[in-house]
Amino acid sequence: MHTVAQALEIVLANAKPLVPISMRLSASSLGLRLAEDAASDVDSPPFDKAMMDGFALRAGDLQGGNAELAIIEEIPAGTMPTKVVELGQASRIMTGAPIPRGADAVVMIERCELLPDQRVRVNEPRAKAGLNILERAKEMRVGEVVVHAGATLRPQEFGVLASVGRDVVRVQPRPRVAILSTGDEIVEPSQKPGPGQIRNSNGMMLLGQVARAGGEPIFLGIARDNADDLRTKILQGLDADMVILSGGVSAGKLDLVPGVLAELGVEALFHKVAMKPGKPILFGIRPPRLVFGLPGNPVSSLVCFELFVRPALRVMMGRPPGPSWVNARLVKDHPYRTDRPTYFPSRLTLTDAGWTVDPIAWFGSPDLRGVLSANAFALLPEGDHVHRVGQALAVLRVEDPH
Amino acid sequence: MHTVAQALEIVLANAKPLVPISMRLSASSLGLRLAEDAASDVDSPPFDKAMMDGFALRAGDLQGGNAELAIIEEIPAGTMPTKVVELGQASRIMTGAPIPRGADAVVMIERCELLPDQRVRVNEPRAKAGLNILERAKEMRVGEVVVHAGATLRPQEFGVLASVGRDVVRVQPRPRVAILSTGDEIVEPSQKPGPGQIRNSNGMMLLGQVARAGGEPIFLGIARDNADDLRTKILQGLDADMVILSGGVSAGKLDLVPGVLAELGVEALFHKVAMKPGKPILFGIRPPRLVFGLPGNPVSSLVCFELFVRPALRVMMGRPPGPSWVNARLVKDHPYRTDRPTYFPSRLTLTDAGWTVDPIAWFGSPDLRGVLSANAFALLPEGDHVHRVGQALAVLRVEDPH
Numbered sequence: 001m002h003t004v005a006q007a008l009e010i011v012l013a014n015a016k017p018l019v020p021i022s023m024r025l026s027a028s029s030l031g032l033r034l035a036e037d038a039a040s041d042v043d044s045p046p047f048d049k050a051m052m053d054g055f056a057l058r059a060g061d062l063q064g065g066n067a068e069l070a071i072i073e074e075i076p077a078g079t080m081p082t083k084v085v086e087l088g089q090a091s092r093i094m095t096g097a098p099i100p101r102g103a104d105a106v107v108m109i110e111r112c113e114l115l116p117d118q119r120v121r122v123n124e125p126r127a128k129a130g131l132n133i134l135e136r137a138k139e140m141r142v143g144e145v146v147v148h149a150g151a152t153l154r155p156q157e158f159g160v161l162a163s164v165g166r167d168v169v170r171v172q173p174r175p176r177v178a179i180l181s182t183g184d185e186i187v188e189p190s191q192k193p194g195p196g197q198i199r200n201s202n203g204m205m206l207l208g209q210v211a212r213a214g215g216e217p218i219f220l221g222i223a224r225d226n227a228d229d230l231r232t233k234i235l236q237g238l239d240a241d242m243v244i245l246s247g248g249v250s251a252g253k254l255d256l257v258p259g260v261l262a263e264l265g266v267e268a269l270f271h272k273v274a275m276k277p278g279k280p281i282l283f284g285i286r287p288p289r290l291v292f293g294l295p296g297n298p299v300s301s302l303v304c305f306e307l308f309v310r311p312a313l314r315v316m317m318g319r320p321p322g323p324s325w326v327n328a329r330l331v332k333d334h335p336y337r338t339d340r341p342t343y344f345p346s347r348l349t350l351t352d353a354g355w356t357v358d359p360i361a362w363f364g365s366p367d368l369r370g371v372l373s374a375n376a377f378a379l380l381p382e383g384d385h386v387h388r389v390g391q392a393l394a395v396l397r398v399e400d401p402h
Numbered sequence: 403m404h405t406v407a408q409a410l411e412i413v414l415a416n417a418k419p420l421v422p423i424s425m426r427l428s429a430s431s432l433g434l435r436l437a438e439d440a441a442s443d444v445d446s447p448p449f450d451k452a453m454m455d456g457f458a459l460r461a462g463d464l465q466g467g468n469a470e471l472a473i474i475e476e477i478p479a480g481t482m483p484t485k486v487v488e489l490g491q492a493s494r495i496m497t498g499a500p501i502p503r504g505a506d507a508v509v510m511i512e513r514c515e516l517l518p519d520q521r522v523r524v525n526e527p528r529a530k531a532g533l534n535i536l537e538r539a540k541e542m543r544v545g546e547v548v549v550h551a552g553a554t555l556r557p558q559e560f561g562v563l564a565s566v567g568r569d570v571v572r573v574q575p576r577p578r579v580a581i582l583s584t585g586d587e588i589v590e591p592s593q594k595p596g597p598g599q600i601r602n603s604n605g606m607m608l609l610g611q612v613a614r615a616g617g618e619p620i621f622l623g624i625a626r627d628n629a630d631d632l633r634t635k636i637l638q639g640l641d642a643d644m645v646i647l648s649g650g651v652s653a654g655k656l657d658l659v660p661g662v663l664a665e666l667g668v669e670a671l672f673h674k675v676a677m678k679p680g681k682p683i684l685f686g687i688r689p690p691r692l693v694f695g696l697p698g699n700p701v702s703s704l705v706c707f708e709l710f711v712r713p714a715l716r717v718m719m720g721r722p723p724g725p726s727w728v729n730a731r732l733v734k735d736h737p738y739r740t741d742r743p744t745y746f747p748s749r750l751t752l753t754d755a756g757w758t759v760d761p762i763a764w765f766g767s768p769d770l771r772g773v774l775s776a777n778a779f780a781l782l783p784e785g786d787h788v789h790r791v792g793q794a795l796a797v798l799r800v801e802d803p804h
Contacts, residue, residue: 046600047597139769204427208559225480298561302561367540372559
């Protein structure tokens with residue numbers, strides 16, 4: 001039986017970044033990794049540009065900060081100036097408009113007084129060449145790489161890419177993840193379970209976990225406990241980048257799943273990990289496809305996903321694998337005896353004094369409802385320990401701290 | 403001119419939670435708020451249930467921890483037992499299966515040895531009533547509220563809701579947000595800008611910000627600087643829950659936007675806020691619709707969205723408004739003079755010793771590219787200050803710290 005660290009190493013050795021695709025920027029590209037260097041095809045700004053509404057003029061005209069000048073032109077944003085500003089002249093200019101030739105400064109409108117006969121009185125003691133002008137190419141230059149391969153696409157990357165004409169870019173795509181629940185006792189959530197039956201809650205939870213991890217879930221429903229149904233649906237799942245099977249991997253079950261997987265050319269690399277909850281977890285490959293068989297117990301399934309599946313998805317998306325661990329101080333004594341390293345549902349909080357962790361009331365791996373009040377899992381070592389208030393524990397983060 | 407706090411107060415006084423809708427659980431319901439109490443229609447587990455593969459038996463039979471018992475039945479998960487376990491008898495049972503009448507304990511298979519003639523030798527010194535049995539309704543009981551109104555839908559809520567048959571629930575929907583860029587000088591990102599033109603980068607950035615904030619962006623393209631085009635497109639936008647206009651609100655511009663808004667029944671509540679970047683920002687209402695006019699400068703637009711628009715969206719989704727502030731220590735001296743409270747692009751990092759903040763190299767509100775290396779905005783007060791290394795600053799968080 002592997003340790004969690006050994007099992008994760010095996011998973012990560014087999015997870016590869018997906019082949020990049022071209023994609024138009026949209027809400028669904030948020031958070032993806034850029035898979036190419038994006039260079040600018042323009043200087044930005046494309047010209048010396050006014051940063052204020054006011055008058056473009058020659059700073060040298062303002063002896064002692066004052067001048068009376070002739071207005072020769074009006075330059076709204078989006079138009080090009082047609083006249084050269086000579087000594088004694090000024091052009092009305094709007095924020096964003098190109099500076100006319102001859103001018104070397106912009107005085108803001110609040111410091112100008114319009115006079116009759118197309119004249120203006122200017123008062124700006126701080127006038128000097130360059131005032132309120134943004135130089136051409138100050139932000140970026142033609143040919144310069146402005147967003148580098150590996151960058152995560154956030155709103156500001158969207159903006160910069162759009163400004164250089166890259167509304168279509170190459171990215172690491174979202175892994176497509178087929179989710180297949182297994183078992184004769186499972187019914188759809190919309191059905192009322194009969195005697196001995198339970199609803200397919202793990203499938204829905206896995207759908208949420210895949211989406212939270214950045215993947216694209218594909219819901220394949222329920223496969224019954226016979227080789228034909230399993231074969232058909234797993235084969236369908238193998239069209240995706242990853243298959244997650246829920247249930248059907250515990251040693252006591254009919255062991256149909258491992259057999260069908262072998263038949264379909266999936267090589268099993270491990271099927272047990274020394275951890276609690278979640279011992280029976282299967283990992284197999286049909287390169288480049290990854291196959292996970294997660295335990296049927298809901299909290300086992302939840303934890304195994306976060307420890308093994310999410311890191312694989314992150315690698316496939318070109319990201320560092322994680323998982324994300326923090327050290328947090330216990331807020332109360334927590335005596336606990338366990339024969340395997342245990343991931344205990346807990347409430348993780350970021351305070352001014354750092355992270356704190358509060359194990360929740362929880363009776364074991366079938367208790368998913370208890371986990372509603374948790375946002376993380378504290379790692380409790382094997383053995384019989386009284387974990388003391390104030391003691392630091394390693395905590396597995398699965399969501400954001402706010 | 404309002405302070406940021408005053409302006410935010412006005413925005414929040416006019417933002418109302420949206421009317422709940424019914425929605426099938428799916429990837430796109432992740433992060434939404436539940437708008438009803440969800441009660442269980444089942445006991446969970448629905449019966450006393452085996453937590454291990456092994457043998458169901460009477461604990462009293464194991465005097466000294468040992469017994470030889472007759473096997474009377476096999477109970478896989480998903481089936482109901484048909485026989486009562488009497489003294490001297492045991493039934494083979496799988497994890498998840500119902501405990502047969504008569505039995506009061508399950509001994510794990512590893513502690514059992516099969517004998518000829520349908521008999522089994524059991525060795526379990528710790529055997530007592532209840533061993534490896536999960537009692538009926540231990541997790542939840544029929545009629546009990548298991549997920550409360552206001553809960554955020556995470557994977558574990560998906561799982562619990564599915565287990566009680568609630569794959570369709572009432573939620574606060576995502577606000578639909580129409581995004582309209584304005585200006586004769588704006589061209590689509592796919593076009594090469596001519597003289598005096600710039601690409602529509604803010605529209606794309608706003609799309610990303612709306613999606614990151616949980617809203618559903620609706621991209622209306624570019625309205626030209628004439629009343630007809632503005633009227634048509636703003637009217638179209640008013641079908642959504644919110645309209646964001648980009649550009650066209652600075653005092654020097656032709657002032658078409660405020661006029662058109664007034665004509666369409668949008669009441670302007672403010673159009674200037676004492677902050678940098680981003681002074682010209684318009685906020686108006688046509689209840690329950692909210693209208694924001696954001697400045698054309700990209701970083702101004704970015705910051706104004708986070709300070710005012712995102713909190714409104716959060717309220718509409720039934721969440722606490724934010725924005726999210728943390729105190730962080732400066733990692734270097736940062737002298738800065740400003741006439742208005744300034745939101746300075748910075749790198750915020752969570753260390754073992756708390757948050758640190760590092761202002762990036764940045765030349766002002768047109769410099770969106772500089773902001774690629776930022777993940778937060780440090781608030782610098784007005785005046786001429788040398789902010790010293792180690793000093794604490796308030797920092798506006800706009801994304802996750804990892």
